[in-house]
Amino acid sequence: MQATANVQTGPVSMAETKPKGRFNSDLTQVWIGVALIGITGFGPMIAGNSYWIHTFQLVNIYIAAAIFQNMLFVDAGQKSFGQGAILGLAAYVAAILFGLHGWSFAAASLGGLFAAVLGGLLFALPALRVQGFHLGFVTMSAAIVFPQLLVTLDKWTNGINGISVSVPALTNPVVFGMSPLSIAVAVFPMIALFVHYGVRRSKLGRSMFVAALSPEAARSLGIKPGVMRFLAFIVASIGTGICGILYLPTVAFVSPQGFNIELSFVFFFAVVVGGRGQMLGPIIGIWIVYILPNILLAGFVEYRLLMYGCLTLLAVMAFPDGIVGSAERLRAKRKQSGGGEQAFRIDGFLADLQAGKTVREPSDEIAVEVRNGTKKFGEVVAVSAVDLKVRKGEVHGLIGANGSGKTSLLNVLSGLSRLNTGSFMINGVDATNMAADRIANMSLGRTFQAPRIFSQLSLWDNLKIGMDARVGPASADVTALAKAMEESFGQDSATLLSHGQRRLVEVMRTVLKEATIVLFDEPAAGLSQSERTNFANLVKFLSRQMGKTIILVEHDLDLVWGIADTITVLEQGRVVSSGKPDVVAKDPAVQHMFVGSRHA
Amino acid sequence: MLSEILIIVIRGIAIGSIFATIAMSFNIVHGATNIFNFAQGNMFILGGFAAYFLANQVGLGQWSLMLLLTGLGIAAVVAFQGYITLLPLRSSVEQDSWLISTVSVSVIVAALLMITQGPFAYSVQSVVPSFRIFGTRTPGAYALAIAAMIFWFFALRFFLRKTFIGLAISALSQDFDAARAAGLPVRRLQLIAFAISGLMVGTVGFLVAPVISVSPDAGLKYVLNGFVAAVVGGIGSNAGTLIGGPLVGVVAMLTAYKVGGAYQDLASLLVLVLILMFRPQGLFGRVGARRV
Numbered sequence: 001m002q003a004t005a006n007v008q009t010g011p012v013s014m015a016e017t018k019p020k021g022r023f024n025s026d027l028t029q030v031w032i033g034v035a036l037i038g039i040t041g042f043g044p045m046i047a048g049n050s051y052w053i054h055t056f057q058l059v060n061i062y063i064a065a066a067i068f069q070n071m072l073f074v075d076a077g078q079k080s081f082g083q084g085a086i087l088g089l090a091a092y093v094a095a096i097l098f099g100l101h102g103w104s105f106a107a108a109s110l111g112g113l114f115a116a117v118l119g120g121l122l123f124a125l126p127a128l129r130v131q132g133f134h135l136g137f138v139t140m141s142a143a144i145v146f147p148q149l150l151v152t153l154d155k156w157t158n159g160i161n162g163i164s165v166s167v168p169a170l171t172n173p174v175v176f177g178m179s180p181l182s183i184a185v186a187v188f189p190m191i192a193l194f195v196h197y198g199v200r201r202s203k204l205g206r207s208m209f210v211a212a213l214s215p216e217a218a219r220s221l222g223i224k225p226g227v228m229r230f231l232a233f234i235v236a237s238i239g240t241g242i243c244g245i246l247y248l249p250t251v252a253f254v255s256p257q258g259f260n261i262e263l264s265f266v267f268f269f270a271v272v273v274g275g276r277g278q279m280l281g282p283i284i285g286i287w288i289v290y291i292l293p294n295i296l297l298a299g300f301v302e303y304r305l306l307m308y309g310c311l312t313l314l315a316v317m318a319f320p321d322g323i324v325g326s327a328e329r330l331r332a333k334r335k336q337s338g339g340g341e342q343a344f345r346i347d348g349f350l351a352d353l354q355a356g357k358t359v360r361e362p363s364d365e366i367a368v369e370v371r372n373g374t375k376k377f378g379e380v381v382a383v384s385a386v387d388l389k390v391r392k393g394e395v396h397g398l399i400g401a402n403g404s405g406k407t408s409l410l411n412v413l414s415g416l417s418r419l420n421t422g423s424f425m426i427n428g429v430d431a432t433n434m435a436a437d438r439i440a441n442m443s444l445g446r447t448f449q450a451p452r453i454f455s456q457l458s459l460w461d462n463l464k465i466g467m468d469a470r471v472g473p474a475s476a477d478v479t480a481l482a483k484a485m486e487e488s489f490g491q492d493s494a495t496l497l498s499h500g501q502r503r504l505v506e507v508m509r510t511v512l513k514e515a516t517i518v519l520f521d522e523p524a525a526g527l528s529q530s531e532r533t534n535f536a537n538l539v540k541f542l543s544r545q546m547g548k549t550i551i552l553v554e555h556d557l558d559l560v561w562g563i564a565d566t567i568t569v570l571e572q573g574r575v576v577s578s579g580k581p582d583v584v585a586k587d588p589a590v591q592h593m594f595v596g597s598r599h600a
Numbered sequence: 601m602l603s604e605i606l607i608i609v610i611r612g613i614a615i616g617s618i619f620a621t622i623a624m625s626f627n628i629v630h631g632a633t634n635i636f637n638f639a640q641g642n643m644f645i646l647g648g649f650a651a652y653f654l655a656n657q658v659g660l661g662q663w664s665l666m667l668l669l670t671g672l673g674i675a676a677v678v679a680f681q682g683y684i685t686l687l688p689l690r691s692s693v694e695q696d697s698w699l700i701s702t703v704s705v706s707v708i709v710a711a712l713l714m715i716t717q718g719p720f721a722y723s724v725q726s727v728v729p730s731f732r733i734f735g736t737r738t739p740g741a742y743a744l745a746i747a748a749m750i751f752w753f754f755a756l757r758f759f760l761r762k763t764f765i766g767l768a769i770s771a772l773s774q775d776f777d778a779a780r781a782a783g784l785p786v787r788r789l790q791l792i793a794f795a796i797s798g799l800m801v802g803t804v805g806f807l808v809a810p811v812i813s814v815s816p817d818a819g820l821k822y823v824l825n826g827f828v829a830a831v832v833g834g835i836g837s838n839a840g841t842l843i844g845g846p847l848v849g850v851v852a853m854l855t856a857y858k859v860g861g862a863y864q865d866l867a868s869l870l871v872l873v874l875i876l877m878f879r880p881q882g883l884f885g886r887v888g889a890r891r892v
Binding site: 081126129130132133134137141145148276302303308312 | 636638684687688696697699700701703704705706707708710711712714715820821824827831860862863865866868869872873876877880
């Protein structure tokens with residue numbers, strides 16, 4: 001194999017500069033949302049009808065709560081059916097402190113907010129251990145138990161009679177006939193929308209998203225999924241708690257029936273009907289799920305729950321993306337979105353990075369060392385008493401038949417599973433019992449057999465996850481590369497990438513992360529011959545020009561022999577041979593592997 | 601005092617047997633589809649309503665016939681629900697849709713019951729006479745609940761191990777793709793699993809109607825307690841539910857006795873959270889190997 005094949009030159013930015021549609025319409029949706037909230041927030045006041053004012057104040061509060069539900073459900077992947085209980089908790093605690101104990105409204109509100117955050121933390125606690133439907137059941141039970149407790153603990157809550165409050169300072173008009181409360185209720189959903197947008201555009205938002213969709217990928221990028229879930233629940237419960245605080249003076253009354261499970265379902269269903277993950281989704285969702293049955297069809301109020309259920313079922317069956325999501329899909333189809341992803345090629349990056357680099361040879365220092373490592377799954381010994389030394393800057397090939405323990409060893413090295421006995425060191429530091437995110441932060445990066453590509457993120461955001469995972473500040477050429485990629489791929493979709501390009505995305509993540517040790521798990525599987533040649537060049541480049549240590553698990557022996565400095569052969573979890581490629585090739589213990597290969 | 605506790609424990613075990621059967625009905629659907637049917641509690645309550653309308657104060661013969669019809673009817677309803685739940689999954693990579701559709705079906709069934717029957721609890725006469733245990737009259741339906749749990753445990757065991765369809769459903773829960781590659785009619789098997797789960801909860805709902813609150817909003821209570829029983833036993837383990845169900849039932853009864861009936865759901869929630877925090881695989885479940 002010719003490792004120094006010709007590299008086609010050309011910068012990353014060679015993508016044609018035809019006008020592209022935006023990858024998503026989040027920002028547009030935020031502004032439309034602000035306008036719509038303005039209509040329900042200020043419209044009734046202008047009309048001056050007190051019934052409509054009151055009704056739409058409640059609508060706006062629910063819109064804000066649904067926005068936080070949307071963030072929690074989609075961006076952080078936490079299936080909570082209990083957000084109504086969080087809202088009720090804040091409202092009730094504030095009502096008890098203000099209405100029954102004579103606290104000032106401000107102090108009582110803080111108390112209510114504190115209670116909401118506490119409630120959110122209680123939801124987050126089981127979320128550390130379990131996900132998905134487990135969490136759905138836990139939060140749903142909490143939403144069922146909450147009103148029961150309000151009734152039972154009547155010593156503190158006034159039980160079934162509820163608590164009436166009046167806050168004239170907030171409800172008396174100050175400017176243009178508007179009270180401070182009505183202004184707050186009109187503005188808060190807008191703030192919620194910007195918070196959601198801001199979180200989504202931030203490193204925190206991307207990390208939450210990756211942690212929700214692929215916990216292994218997240219941990220191998222230094223993200224702690226548990227911390228992300230906690231943060232998501234805290235942000236959502238602060239937001240939902242404020243909704244509860246606003247609810248209290250708006251309705252001027254709290255009772256257990258006001259916060260039964262139906263309320264939680266309203267928020268959840270609104271998100272689904274409006275469009276999961278769409279900025280505008282919760283607004284349209286509340287309009288349909290709440291306004292339609294409660295206001296337009298108020299004569300059929302007993303059919304309300306039936307309408308919620310039917311609308312939601314209909315949405316899942318007929319337009320699973322929801323109303324806004326379906327519109328967004330049409331928009332993305334009509335506009336020429338993306339198209340630049342053809343330019344996402346290895347040669348471009350090599351050319352961009354290559355300038356002024358000197359060739360480095362592997363040093364004699366040890367980057368990764370495994371001592372007598374054994375990993376068992378029940379009775380199956382996947383890795384058996386393995387000793388392995390990987391020098392800094394070398395390409396170390398790890399080969400062996402399926403089930404010989406290669407991927408198990410990689411998972412141990414990246415911290416996704418633990419050795420049963422033995423130890424391993426990374427750059428001289430014992431990492432045997434380190435969690436995956438700590439190992440990732442020791443400048444180790446990895447790719448997966450099945451590339452972890454997130455179709456909801458643009459191509460650039462998919463790459464930026466690597467940038468987010470950095471430990472220190474970026475070097476000059478990585479900064480330049482990142483800038484070029486942002487310009488080229490900022491509005492491109494990652495769904496249209498070929499299989500080879502998907503693998504490249506994962507590799508480029510480790511480049512942007514500036515990981516000094518990179519683990520590749522069968523990177524060439526499914527690549528074409530020319531893609532393999534390109535990939536071999538990239539690996540050589542990462543090792544020789546960028547000085548990275550590479551551990552390569554691969555079945556393509558020609559590829560491995562073409563680029564590896566050292567090769568270790570595993571068989572049934574044991575090391576049967578290790579050394580320079582030409583030495584290993586002659587080792588009688590591994591001859592049988594070469595049937596059909598040119599090294600036979 | 602001691603006999604009081606004993607009576608409570610026995611009633612707890614009986615109520616818990618209902619939870620165990622619901623948990624087993626979760627397991628068979630979950631094994632075949634990875635879906636947890638949030639509407640299962642309402643399907644159970646439908647069985648109770650069927651008992652009220654079809655078999656209140658009738659003879660044993662008609663009662664048995666109606667039991668069979670109710671079981672089959674609810675099996676059909678749940679199979680239909682399964683069909684529409686599985687529809688969006690055919691094309692979409694989005695895996696949340698079943699969560700949403702089963703929750704919305706649960707809401708729809710409860711709302712329909714509320715609209716047609718009102719928010720009342722219906723009382724159903726027992727066809728099986730009560731019996732004396734530790735000097736207290738105990739409704740016959742309690743014995744039926746325990747018998748139904750044992751019956752369904754062994755019936756499922758036989759079905760899943762000895763019949764071709766049962767083995768095929770077991771294969772689904774082992775490895776989905778392999779089962780499909782082996783040419784099994786995956787979708788049909790999944791619908792059969794849904795139907796069996798409906799048959800289970802429908803018949804049990806019918807049998808225990810005299811001792812439960814047959815009301816539109818009771819479904820949620822049973823779906824949650826059934827879930828807690830499944831988690832305590834270890835999801836996928838039917839043998840585990842035989843312990844998990846009665847355990848949850850006894851905890852609920854003791855809570856009602858010692859603290860107050862209003863705290864029963866809270867107690868179940870606490871059991872659920874404690875198990876999930878400290879032993880998420882359940883008392884009898886095993887930790888699966890990680891796949892990367």
